[in-house]
Amino acid sequence: MVIYQIQAAIEAIEKNAALYQETSFDRRVEAIDALEFNIVDRIEGLLQTVNPPEELIALKQAAERVKRQLEEIDATLFQRLRADIRRGSCAGAAFKDLIEAYVGPDASNRQPQDEPGYDSLDLFINGLLLSRAVPNETKAREPEMVYYQQTPARIIFELVEKAQLTEEDVFYDVGSGLGQVPILVNLLSGAPAKGIEFEPAYGDYARLSAVDLNLSRVTFIQADARTADYSDGTVFFMYTPFEGRMLQEVLVKLRGEAHRRRIRLFTYGPCTPQVARQSWLKRIDQNGDHLYKLGTFQSG
Ligand SMILES: C[S@@+](CC[C@H](N)C(=O)[O-])C[C@H]1O[C@@H](n2cnc3c(N)ncnc32)[C@H](O)[C@@H]1O
Helix, strand or coil: HHHHHHHHHHHHCCCCCHHHCCCHHHHHHHHHHHHHHHHHHHHHHHHHHCCCHHHHHHHHHHHHHHHHHHHHHHHHHHHHHHHHHHHHHCCCHHHHHHHHHHHHHCCHHHCCCCCCCCCHHHHHHHHHHHHCCCCCCCCCCCCEEEEEEEECHHHHHHHHHHHHCCCCCCCEEECCCCCCHHHHHHHHCCEEEEEEEHHHHHHHHHHHHHCCCCCEEEEEECHHHHHHHHCCCCEEEEEEEEEEHHHHHHHHHHHHHHHHHHEEEEEEECCCCCCCCCCCECCCCCCCCCCCCCEEEEEC
């Protein structure tokens, strides 16, 4: 009985023609998840029991084969899209349309959540921009430095929507990790975008991604945010790269920049309340103490 159920579940996925259409990214995500977590995991559980049915091995292989076929569609899709980006034919409105075609409408208006939850937009962006293995950290972090965690892609889309960056702007991601924030900001807005990252292995990863995509206006600088040069920055983003005194030190540095020109600062995560207490910054969103909504500030 169980064997028939599993076989039927694999066949239902394998014969679902919609899954083989390139644009069915969301549906493929669900099918790949079902194959991995409902089907293969279930088979592996059954294989641990006494005298498991022989057919299970063949079913496991079939499930893995179908999963590989679906994953290959995504891999080919991302390769082609990366080639389009390299050629410059997939930026700005074209890039937004592409996201809509593959991940559905309202990518920039997804509901904010109570925590940094991720969705199919993140899976799509990760497939496109973060396909290489994440490198190990090479430098010891100081206690106030926060470990790498990526900003949910919907927040980056929201930032670009709200920031309305122009040719005069220079965007900075302070603590840029693997680099997808400056890359996406540049792809969506065309504005020059820079990332400041303490960990050299992350900076190298990000730099390679930008070079591979031929994005000459995206730069990654390996530096401690406390000593980095922000002299051309107009729009800054922080997904809580550090806390406490270290955050205060960098905010004092940004205040110095704000004496020379008006700057805007977007925040995400636990750094927002500390940023909100800075008297030189005016808060222009209505998100109160909500840590996982985009904080929007500008200097007076
Ligand atoms: C929460 S992650 C955010 C990563 C990135 N902004 C993103 O959304 O993908 C914080 C990042 O800040 C970096 N970081 C921590 N302290 C730093 C410092 N003093 N200077 C520069 N980067 C720092 C960490 O290595 C980590 O990559």
